[in-house]
Amino acid sequence: MLGYLIRRILQMLLALGVLSILLFAWLRLLPGGPVSALLGDRGTDEDRANLEAALGLDQPIYVQYLKFMGRIFHGEFGPSTGVRPGYDAMEIFLDRLPATIELSFLAMLIAVSLAIPLGYLAASKRGRLLDNGLIAVSLVGVAIPVFFLAFVLKYYFAVKLGVLPPSGRNSIGIEGTRVTGMFLLDGVLTGEWDVAWDAARHLILPALALATIPFAVIFRITRASVLEVLDEDYVRTARAKGLTSRVLRGRHVLRNALIPVVTTIGLQIGALLSGAVLTERVFNVRGLGQALALGFETRDYTVLQVLVMMAALIYIVVNLIVDLTYAFIDPRVRLG
Amino acid sequence: MGIPNGPRTWAESKKKRIDTLAASAGRSGRGEGAGDGPGGPATGEAGALKGAEGVSLLAAAWRRLRRNAVFLIGAAIVLVFVALAIIAPWIAPHDPAGRILVDQIRPSNPIPQPQPGFPLGGDSSGRDLLSRLLVGARQTLFVGVMATLGGLSGGVLLGTLAGAFGGPIDSLIMRIVDVMLSIPALLMAFTIAAMFAKPTQWTVIMAIAIVQVPIFARLLRGSMLAQRRSDHVLAARALGVKQAPIVIRHMLPNSFGPVIVQATLVIAGAIIDAAALSFLGLGNPDDRSPEWGQMLGKAQEFFNTFPHLAMWPAACIIVVALGFTLMGESLREALDPKSQR
Numbered sequence: 001m002l003g004y005l006i007r008r009i010l011q012m013l014l015a016l017g018v019l020s021i022l023l024f025a026w027l028r029l030l031p032g033g034p035v036s037a038l039l040g041d042r043g044t045d046e047d048r049a050n051l052e053a054a055l056g057l058d059q060p061i062y063v064q065y066l067k068f069m070g071r072i073f074h075g076e077f078g079p080s081t082g083v084r085p086g087y088d089a090m091e092i093f094l095d096r097l098p099a100t101i102e103l104s105f106l107a108m109l110i111a112v113s114l115a116i117p118l119g120y121l122a123a124s125k126r127g128r129l130l131d132n133g134l135i136a137v138s139l140v141g142v143a144i145p146v147f148f149l150a151f152v153l154k155y156y157f158a159v160k161l162g163v164l165p166p167s168g169r170n171s172i173g174i175e176g177t178r179v180t181g182m183f184l185l186d187g188v189l190t191g192e193w194d195v196a197w198d199a200a201r202h203l204i205l206p207a208l209a210l211a212t213i214p215f216a217v218i219f220r221i222t223r224a225s226v227l228e229v230l231d232e233d234y235v236r237t238a239r240a241k242g243l244t245s246r247v248l249r250g251r252h253v254l255r256n257a258l259i260p261v262v263t264t265i266g267l268q269i270g271a272l273l274s275g276a277v278l279t280e281r282v283f284n285v286r287g288l289g290q291a292l293a294l295g296f297e298t299r300d301y302t303v304l305q306v307l308v309m310m311a312a313l314i315y316i317v318v319n320l321i322v323d324l325t326y327a328f329i330d331p332r333v334r335l336g
Numbered sequence: 337m338g339i340p341n342g343p344r345t346w347a348e349s350k351k352k353r354i355d356t357l358a359a360s361a362g363r364s365g366r367g368e369g370a371g372d373g374p375g376g377p378a379t380g381e382a383g384a385l386k387g388a389e390g391v392s393l394l395a396a397a398w399r400r401l402r403r404n405a406v407f408l409i410g411a412a413i414v415l416v417f418v419a420l421a422i423i424a425p426w427i428a429p430h431d432p433a434g435r436i437l438v439d440q441i442r443p444s445n446p447i448p449q450p451q452p453g454f455p456l457g458g459d460s461s462g463r464d465l466l467s468r469l470l471v472g473a474r475q476t477l478f479v480g481v482m483a484t485l486g487g488l489s490g491g492v493l494l495g496t497l498a499g500a501f502g503g504p505i506d507s508l509i510m511r512i513v514d515v516m517l518s519i520p521a522l523l524m525a526f527t528i529a530a531m532f533a534k535p536t537q538w539t540v541i542m543a544i545a546i547v548q549v550p551i552f553a554r555l556l557r558g559s560m561l562a563q564r565r566s567d568h569v570l571a572a573r574a575l576g577v578k579q580a581p582i583v584i585r586h587m588l589p590n591s592f593g594p595v596i597v598q599a600t601l602v603i604a605g606a607i608i609d610a611a612a613l614s615f616l617g618l619g620n621p622d623d624r625s626p627e628w629g630q631m632l633g634k635a636q637e638f639f640n641t642f643p644h645l646a647m648w649p650a651a652c653i654i655v656v657a658l659g660f661t662l663m664g665e666s667l668r669e670a671l672d673p674k675s676q677r
Contacts, residue, residue: 014511015518022515023527139665143604143657145611148632148650151639159640270520277526278612292523296530297617308527312519 005324012316019312023305024065077306082298083291089306092291098181099169099287103280104272106184106203107210112265115215119222119261120254126227134219141216146275150209150282157205165202167284174198206283210275214268221264225257232256259326266322273311397593400670407666413659421474428467429453433624438462447642456648459631460638461623468626469648475627476656479541480607484599486545491552492588492595498553499560500583510557513550521547525609529618537620537627540613544606555598559591593671600664604657611653628652 052058056067071078077089084092122131158166165171169183176195179186184203187196229235230253238252276289277296284290288307295304401407430436437448437458448458456465498509516524529535529543560583563569572582607629613619614633623630628649635646 011514012518015515018511018515019518139658139661140654143608143654143661145608145615145629145632145650145653147612147615147636148646148653151636151643151646155640155643271522273520274522274526277523278615281616292526293616296526299530299533304527304530308519308523311523315520316518 008320008323012320015316016309016313020069020305020309021065023308024068025061078302080300080303082300083294083303089303092303093288093306093310095181096286096288096291099183099285100273100276100280100289102182102184103203103206103210103285103287104269104276106207107272107275108214108265108268110207110211111214111218111268114211115218116222116258116261119219120226120249120257122219122223123226123230131223135223138216138219141212144212145278146209146213147278147282149212150206150279153205153209154282164205169199169202169285170195171198171202202283202285206279206285209282210272210279213271213275214265217268217271218261218264222257222261225260226253229253229257262322262325266319269318270315273315397667397670401666404666404670406662407670410659410662410664410666413655414663417473417477417656417659420470421477424470424473428464428470430464430467432463432467432471432626434464435462436464447638447645456644459645460634465645465648468631469628469652472626472628472631472649472652473656475537475625476607476610476629476653479537479544479610479627479629480603480660483541483544483606483610484548484602486541487548487602488552488595488599490545490549491554492556492591494549495553495556495558496560496583496588499557499564500579500587502561502564506557509553513553516547516550522609522612525613526616526618529613535613535618535620536622540610540618540620543613543618544609547609548602548606551602552595552598555594556591559594560587563587563590597664597668597671600660600667604660604664607653607657607660 049058056064059067068078075090077093079085080087080089080092118134122134125131154166157164170176174195176183176187176192176199177190179189183199184196187193187199235248235252238248243252273289276287277292278289279285280287280289281293288311291303292307292311294300295307437454438461440448440458441460441462446460448454448462450457454464454466456469459465459468494509494513498506519527525543525547528546529539532539564587569582569586572586577586610619610627611629611632614627614629615636617633619630619633620627623634631649632646632653635642635649638645
């Protein structure tokens with residue numbers, strides 16, 4: 001167990017190290033680069049040289065990398081050039097993180113609480129109208145571009161019906177006390193219910209848009225997994241010995257069927273991180289995704305480097321935790 | 337063995353799906369790659385058909401698929417769009433790049449309304465929307481198919497090398513694959529696309545293709561490992577056939593089925609991803625030859641005032657992606673021996 005953990009962490013560090021080199025090198029070696037992005041086609045050669053020197057881009061690439069890594073160990077990740085000029089990339093990351101955690105968590109909550117019951121329902125009504133209908137919904141859910149769905153939700157609920165706010169994280173004038181940076185949680189923690197309510201109203205539409213892909217994927221895995229388990233001998237035996245269907249469902253079917261579902265939930269964190277780039281941009285949520293979108297637009301390589309690396313780190317760590325929990329959920333799983 | 341057929345750990349989840357696919361190649365050999373794969377030897381219909389007199393894998397699959405309604409719907413959708421992509425320039429009522437309605441554009445009315453001869457109206461540059469949609473099928477499918485082919489060739493090459501040779505080559509290739517899989521896929525596509533200051537159609541294709549490489553690589557590696565100890569490979573080796581011909585002539589063809597399944601599903605994803613790139617401003621800015629993702633990306637600024645401008649290309653993307661997905665899923669089912677019960 002410990003050996004496994006150490007090996008996984010070493011693997012993770014290796015992956016991150018290689019990743020940092022790749023991101024660092026590629027972002028600089030390719031034509032264009034931050035100088036073109038900042039100056040456009042207007043700058044004179046002298047402007048370019050000055051800017052390059054200011055950004056340290058005139059030094060050999062390995063020197064730049066070593067300097068970059070050295071700064072990282074001092075907690076400086078380099079100044080942003082486009083997202084929020086002058087601010088440190090790490091500062092931007094920390095500033096934007098709570099909004100994305102809040103949004104992703106809510107999206108995952110929506111996805112899971114709908115997908116698992118519906119997946120179970122579909123499997124137990126296999127081949128019926130309900131089953132086919134739900135499968136169709138999940139297939140369409142994957143086929144819709146996330147940002148398009150976000151626009152449609154925004155158009156109907158915010159612009160046409162006006163029942164929910166179209167963008168942002170809070171309404172003007174409703175500023176709560178900041179504790180964690182997650183507005184909904186802060187409102188609940190401090191007892192400022194109007195702030196919490198306002199934050200929740202802003203979260204609903206982006207969370208719904210973001211939830212579609214995880215919902216569709218988790219739904220299909222749950223359905224397939226439940227079907228698989230329903231076919232097992234021990235379920236037939238349990239049924240034959242006259243267990244009530246409630247005990248059968250809870251203790252025998254769902255519990256065993258959920259194992260692959262948990263893995264899928266871990267993997268869907270990746271879809272949430274990518275999806276946040278699109279959804280946060282549509283709803284102008286000032287989170288990591290929006291910072292990434294802005295970074296792509298302005299070719300802010302310092303910020304991109306840090307945000308992509310951190311996204312990879314989050315993704316790997318979450319999945320490592322998911323893998324480790326199996327040892328606790330299921331004693332048959334031997335890690336190694 | 338009461339464990340359901342599903343992934344239990346992150347590392348396994350990808351392997352597992354690939355095992356199922358590898359098994360569905362219709363071979364009974366189970367090498368070390370199959371692990372504790374639940375399917376057991378592929379003794380289902382796919383396996384039986386493989387040995388049947390002179391029925392090729394494709395013919396056998398087709399025999400089963402032509403009665404499958406889901407497959408037929410998916411295939412019909414795909415065929416319609418492919419046909420459209422071929423004949424669009426001849427049936428499009430106007431020149432898709434011609435700014436015919438440009439003199440109707442006013443600051444107060446940036447989008448030309450539907451009118452006789454222009455049933456869907458124009459776009460923000462005064463070009464006929466219907467013609468652009470029709471001709472757009474060509475570019476959209478091109479990007480989707482090219483990105484898939486790119487990812488497929490890279491992945492097949494790496495996966496074949498890793499699986500067929502094993503040892504240090506395998507370790508090296510699989511570590512590269514692990515690094516690629518450590519970034520969420522779409523985010524990696526965005527990052528690659530953003531590396532180019534001036535995006536073109538080819539940077540879009542490349543960004544999407546690279547993301548698909550690890551998926552195909554794992555698929556092929558699993559299939560190669562599963563076959564390494566199988567009878568037909570051992571027989572060929574005993575006859576003195578060299579390694580390269582064994583891999584190319586005896587092992588690769590058996591991975592054909594799962595690769596086709598994966599590729600069909602990837603095309604759908606590639607078309608959607610291309611749209612996401614355009615939305616972020618990372619798509620091809622040259623819009624003389626229209627592409628739906630690009631049209632959708634450009635329509636975003638008019639979404640609240642002229643939603644139809646986005647609805648049409650989005651509908652096309654959704655339908656064509658659905659077509660490829662339905663086709664891929666039913667192909668997977670047809671090639672999976674487990675589903676034959």
